[in-house]
Amino acid sequence: MSLAVAALSHAPSFGNVDPGGETFAEINAAIDEVRAFVADYDPDLVVVFGPDHFNGQLYSLIAPWVIGAVAEGIGDYGTTAGPLPVDADAARAFHAAVLDEGIDIGRSERMKVDHGVVQPLDFVFGKGFTQPIVPVFVNAIGLPLSPMQRVRLLGEAFGRAARAMDKRVLFLASGGISHSPPIPRWDGAPGTVHERLVAYAPSPEERHSREQMIVKGIQAIADSKAPSDPLNEEWDTLVLDVLRSGDLSPVDGWENGWFMAEGGSAAHEMRS
Secondary structure: OEEEEEEEEOOOOOOOOOOOOOHHHHHHHHHHHHHHHHHHHOOOEEEEEEOOOOOOOOOOOOOOEEEEOOEEEEOHHHOOEEEOOEOHHHHHHHHHHHHHOOOOOEEEOOEEEOHHHHHHHHHHHOOOOOOOEEEEEEOOOOOOOOOHHHHHHHHHHHHHHHHOOOOEEEEEEEEOOOOOOOOOOOOOOOHHHHHHHHOOOOOHHHHHHHHHHHHHHHHHHHOOOOOOOOOOHHHHHHHHHHHHHOOOHHHHHOOHHHHHHHHOOOHHHHHO
């Protein structure tokens, strides 16, 4: 019936790290804008596109994209945990429609998602949200990655499927512009890292300890006590200008290595 799009960042540091100055207030003001836009649109269904950080999607079986018909949040960094309000019928309908368009996409009846999918939902609808959703995992860090043209074609297929539904559908995209956190890579890694990338299943205590370590590292960067790769404002502007233009065909020529070299190790989250 109708389709709207909203996109915003996710960050494990949100609410856990003091960035100093007016930054946190500016971020909250931007989130308020998105929240007001979504409230005015009043969607019947939210299709949320987001990455995973080797928490739910591992190299035991990794795919470019997966639709979740049943999903639960792992609750990392204080995000909503447990079973999520997935519209299973809509998820399965999207799966069939996108496959019909010639785009190979997986489906999970037991998906686990982390803050890459859940945090923007918490931002917009509040913790413990009940808004019907369809989560879509978009691989952004499990190399190798599909060509950017396929990302565009996937999005267009979802768009046509949404317009064919008798619903007000919101596409909610979750990612980040240029940033370069440390990300484990399979190639050349020792066996212990391989095991982590295949079968990561920490206890709640282990997960909390790891998260606290990461948050402490981010706070050290914010306090200028640790180095961080610089952001690439020129690349950020290029990407955002293309998204704003309404013509996404330029991304077809964006080679994956260039994308990462210019935007950083996690720049491919913009695929969402």
